[in-house]
Amino acid sequence: MNESTTLLPVPATGLGSMGNPYDEPSFADRLRTIRAGLRPGAPERERKLAKRELSRLSSAGASAAFVGLAIALLLTLRAAPVLAPATVPVEIVEPEVREELEPPEPPEVVNFEIDSPDNDIELPGLEEAVTEIEVPSDEVSVQPAFETTVLMTKSPVVMRGIRGGPGGMKGGSFGVGGGSALVSDMVGRIVDLKKDGAGNPRSANFRADVKKLLDADFSAEALAAFHCPTNRLYLNKLVVPAQPAEDGPKAFGCENDVEPRRWIAHYEGRLNPQHSGTYRFVGHFDDLLVVKVDGTCVLDAYWPMHDVYKRGGVSEITGWKPDVSAPEFERYPSFSGQNLTYGDWIVLEAGKPVRIDLVIGEEPGGVVGGILLLEEMGRDYEKDANGRSVLPPFSTSRLSPDEKESLETFAQYRISSDAPVMNLTPEERRAAERARENVAKHDVKIILRKRDE
Numbered sequence: 001m002n003e004s005t006t007l008l009p010v011p012a013t014g015l016g017s018m019g020n021p022y023d024e025p026s027f028a029d030r031l032r033t034i035r036a037g038l039r040p041g042a043p044e045r046e047r048k049l050a051k052r053e054l055s056r057l058s059s060a061g062a063s064a065a066f067v068g069l070a071i072a073l074l075l076t077l078r079a080a081p082v083l084a085p086a087t088v089p090v091e092i093v094e095p096e097v098r099e100e101l102e103p104p105e106p107p108e109v110v111n112f113e114i115d116s117p118d119n120d121i122e123l124p125g126l127e128e129a130v131t132e133i134e135v136p137s138d139e140v141s142v143q144p145a146f147e148t149t150v151l152m153t154k155s156p157v158v159m160r161g162i163r164g165g166p167g168g169m170k171g172g173s174f175g176v177g178g179g180s181a182l183v184s185d186m187v188g189r190i191v192d193l194k195k196d197g198a199g200n201p202r203s204a205n206f207r208a209d210v211k212k213l214l215d216a217d218f219s220a221e222a223l224a225a226f227h228c229p230t231n232r233l234y235l236n237k238l239v240v241p242a243q244p245a246e247d248g249p250k251a252f253g254c255e256n257d258v259e260p261r262r263w264i265a266h267y268e269g270r271l272n273p274q275h276s277g278t279y280r281f282v283g284h285f286d287d288l289l290v291v292k293v294d295g296t297c298v299l300d301a302y303w304p305m306h307d308v309y310k311r312g313g314v315s316e317i318t319g320w321k322p323d324v325s326a327p328e329f330e331r332y333p334s335f336s337g338q339n340l341t342y343g344d345w346i347v348l349e350a351g352k353p354v355r356i357d358l359v360i361g362e363e364p365g366g367v368v369g370g371i372l373l374l375e376e377m378g379r380d381y382e383k384d385a386n387g388r389s390v391l392p393p394f395s396t397s398r399l400s401p402d403e404k405e406s407l408e409t410f411a412q413y414r415i416s417s418d419a420p421v422m423n424l425t426p427e428e429r430r431a432a433e434r435a436r437e438n439v440a441k442h443d444v445k446i447i448l449r450k451r452d453e
Contacts, residue, residue, distance in 0.1 A: 173240040174251035174265060175233030184397040184423040185234035186269030186358060190252040193262045195227035204262045206363045210288065211317045217295065218266055218357065229254040235267050237395040238358065241412060242336060242369035245362045264288060264361030269396055272353035274421040278377035281343040282391060284334045285370025288361035290318060291343065294354040299343030306330065306339060332388040335413035336369055345377060351429060376420065384414050392419035
């Protein structure tokens with residue numbers, strides 16, 4: 001509705017006071033017309049008008065009782081004494097004859113060739129659907145209709161998990177707060193290990209305290225032993241260029257309450273991938289990065305563990321041990337110089353959500369930074385100069401155009417912007433299923449291609 005539109009109140013009124021907006025004669029007027037036309041000696045015009053009104057009443061689908069009542073009235077009129085003709089002269093005006101208009105030309109019909117070519121455009125959750133249409137333009141931009149609809153029902157898309165720094169990164173490294181959350185985001189809290197639940201100082205043991213919280217799945221009872229500010233952040237990906245350790249508490253709005261050391265941030269969400277498949281997490285963080293899926297640790301990239309892993313040991317925090325026989329083990333550095341840790345392969349099914357816990361933290365203070373990537377088994381990835389697969393970031397939601405551009409122009413490190421959606425929302429899933437059903441009815445594929453010059 002236009003903002004300048006003014007709504008006027010509708011006054012209460014009875015049906016009897018409502019006029020006829022179309023200037024149609026009332027039922028009583030029609031009976032009078034019929035009566036006048038049936039009088040002996042009635043003028044030809046009145047007889048025609050009476051005949052027309054009788055025809056209208058008959059064609060209007062009146063009930064049998066209504067028609068019977070009209071017939072009875074006509075019979076009464078025939079038996080009534082003849083009235084003297086009216087002496088008032090009546091001028092008969094012939095109706096204006098309007099020229100017949102030519103019907104409009106039918107719209108041009110464009111026929112498209114329907115074929116079954118390869119799917120040139122990947123539609124999330126709808127791989128079997130596409131149209132072959134010749135488009136006489138140099139550029140073709142495709143956006144799934146249901147995706148746009150879903151995004152417009154939510155908060156504006158903002159940068160999540162990316163901050164200012166080299167390569168044009170912007171937004172909040174540790175997530176965003178307030179009304180910027182999407183339903184697919186992970187919810188995060190910061191935990192100060194240096195204070196107890198009452199806010200009093202305590203002697204923190206970083207590894208033992210983190211282990212206690214992880215073993216208890218961050219239950220309310222376990223968290224009650226530590227100081228947990230109430231502010232929450234919402235994260236869809238973790239890409240944190242090197243920055244001061246105080247940026248963590250600052251992002252949660254508690255920089256005056258939490259010193260920038262011996263703190264952790266815990267994010268909890270769900271995995272509900274766009275496609276079923278076998279995946280693994282790849283990453284590093286200064287100092288702590290732990291990923292648990294459905295209660296099981298699948299990645300522990302705590303910085304001091306690298307030397308332990310090289311010696312064939314296990315993490316004293318989670319008990320996790322990497323596959324040291326893998327060719328990528330401790331081979332490829334990240335933008336910080338720290339080597340990437342490759343997690344366990346896990347099978348995830350579309351439509352069957354499971355819980356994910358993501359934990360990062362800083363122990364001595366100073367600098368924080370890191371990244372969490374996602375690899376899908378059997379997928380071909382571009383290689384960098386060192387032979388490392390250029391992986392996309394783990395992301396629970398669809399990347400916005402701005403997010404993709406920031407990743408592609410991140411000067412510190414090559415990161416793919418082709419990130420699979422790892423938490424497809426129920427409405428997106430239903431929209432994809434409806435679209436898939438519609439395509440199945442016609443058994444066709446649709447692709448967009450440029451016309452050959």
